[in-house]
Amino acid sequence: MDLLKKQNWFVNVLLICMSGGLYIFVLAYLLKIYQKNAWYSNYRYWCIGALCLFFPVFIMLFIFYIQIFCKVASKLNVPGKEIYAYPYAWILCFIVPVIGWILWLVMLIYIQIWIFVMLAKGEGELYITD
Secondary structure, eight states: TTTGGGGGGGHHHHHHTTTTTHHHHHHHHHHHOOTTTTGGHHHHHHOOOOEEEEEEHHHHHHHHHHHHHHHHHHHHTOHHHHHHTHHHHHHHHSSSSTHHHHHHHHHHHHHHHHHHHHHTTTTTGGOOOO
């Protein structure tokens, strides 16, 4: 069963709901988004974060999660790439209290819903390799 096929979009919705959002990492793997020389593949950053009493590791995981979400959305041609692919928009939303946090949640929900819409439209079928 290939999860990127058009008819399997509902399976993707169920998997992301049941996994608490962690299924996006599997979807990123299926779309071949991970890079060998990216910051998240360098073990030294994770070790330094762990040596600093694990708080930086949680921040790094959070940034990694948002980055993967944005890359998956970008690869599936989700509209609005000018806003959600721009890292300063996420930083600004995170820094500004209340209104920014609400906008941050709206952006995250927008990306998540549109990923499923684009999978239902068949955008994921372009990346199926046999």
